[in-house]
Amino acid sequence: MSLNPLRPRLFARTTWQEAQHVAGALRTETVGGALLLFAAVTALAWANSPWHAAYSGLRDTTLGPAALHLDLSLGQWAADGLLAIFFFVAGLELKREFLVGELRTPSRAALPVAAAVSGVALPALVYAGSVTLLGAQGDALRGWAIPTATDIAFALAVLAVIGTHLPSALRSFLLTLAVVDDLVAITIIAVFYTKELDLPLLALALVPLALFAALVQRRVAHWWLLLPLAAVTWALVHASGIHATVAGVLLGLVVPVKPQTRASRVSRVPTVSPLDADTDVAHRFEHRLRPLSAGVAVPVFAFFAAGVRVVGGGFGDSLADEAAVAVVLALVLGKLVGVFGGTWVFARFTRAELDDDLAWWDVVGLSLLAGIGFTVSLLVGELAFGTGSPRDEHVKLAVLVGSLVSAILATVVLRARNRVYRRLWELESRDDDGDGIPDCFEAPDTVPAAASAGPTQGASGEVTERASDEVTDVDGQRRR
DSSP: OOOOTTSOEESOOOOHHHHHHHHHHHHHHHHHHHHHHHHHHHHHHHHTSTTHHHHHHHHTOEESOGGGTOOEEHHHIIIIIIHHHHHHHHHHHHHHHHHTSTTSSHHHHHHHHHHHHHHHHHHHHHHHHHHHHTTOOTTGGGGTTGGGOOOHHHHHHHHHHHTOOOOHHHHHHHHHHHHHHHHHHHHHHHHHSOOOOOHHHHHHHHHHHHHHHHHHHTTOOOHHHHHHHHHHHHHHHHHHTSOTHHHHHHHHHTSOOSOOOHHHHHHOOTTTOOSOTTOOHHHHHHHHHHHHIIIIIHHHHHHHHSOOOOTTTHHHHHHTOHHHHHHHHIIIIIHHHHHHHHHHHHHHHHTOEEOTTOOHHHHHHHHHHTTOOOHHHHHHHHHHHOTTOHHHHHHHHHHHHHHHHHHHHHHHHHHHTHHHHHHHHHHHHOOTTOSSSOGGGSOGGGSOGGGOSSOEEOTTSOEEOTTSSOEEOTTSOEEO
16 A cells, blocks of 8 residues: 655665665674674573683672772673773764764654653563562662663674564664663663762863863874873763763763864864864774774673573572563563554654555564663663672573563564565665665665655655655655
8 A cells, every 4th residue: 555645754764874874883783792692691601500600700800909999890890891982882873873863853863762762761660560569679679770771782683693684774763772772871870870979070070071072073083192081081980989881971972073163173283183174083983993892892791791690599589589570571571562652652643654665563573672681781780789689690680581582572573574674675785777876775766666655765865756746854844
């Protein structure tokens, strides 16, 4: 059935530039997801082997100067230090999305933001309701934020394993959803999981942060200048009582995305600023640090965080913990209802329709993928219940179980649609004119008629009806 050309479109094809960026980012995250899975499985196997004491001893080995409050275990260094790189990349991606990406215009940002916000709120409500109905005692409610974040690397690893080819619009939606999830998770960590706050130290952290910002705004990219300032910022934020990963986000947010203004170009010192004024510094940093984040920082954190005891009563103890049961329910049901419900309500409110060849089952599959919460969920669990505490161990196992169940259900749904995805992937790869840009991202008349049952999308991201000269923007406004 043909879509109404006067209605806004959900999951319409993105521009070629955006599709390239998303594909590059997801390619790195897919490799990182495979390493993450390997690290998690290795940690689980070692922690449940006869040599489990060696694993615990390695994880709890303390390094660092106590005078600077940096006498941390290797597990803490992974959570506080290495994850700061992960959140720095998240800050870069977040700023890019808001300034030049999918979130730069309200009409394009509305759908992923609505889905992400409801995908955070519903799991939190499911968790809180579950622990209350189950009669949990003690600090169980402190874990309400554990199931709120989506692990994009883990989700992409699942997609790689099942061999599906999501259309560019669905991949872009999934990445943007994860970016908004990260923003919410960062805010939650900073606001709700800061026990003690040292304001003078926090204010002092603004000094190296401001120097870092001044240098990168002037396109100074020398590592020997920026790395010490970033390290001092991280150390001061850590000492202030706020989780140190927040420093990574702040550092990422001050990196410029857009070209310099004319006045800034005049004030540059050419001998100190090696980068051109038009350089996208955030993209440059992201290109260099995303492999480090996805390939080293996150897998090492997963190795030290995922090693929970399953044998010897560990699994049974987790089943008896109301917080662990609530985490599983929130990841599987809360995320599904939240993301799918937010998308459906948005469509009803705006009277939007799904793009050609897509169905609501595709949204169900993406919603189940969003229930794969790993990296940030494990981190929040440690912050909520204390690293190494019995409830923290139970919650870690629950995160693994909930993510596995979500992954299996997503596999069933998405594999059933794989024939459609493969056809759309072939369409989005077809380049008959050999100019390096797939035909479907160029003029609408280059798209084969059989590929579209109604409006199509050109390189500008607008939706065009073949039989009319009317154009419908993504916000539903008609013009000629």
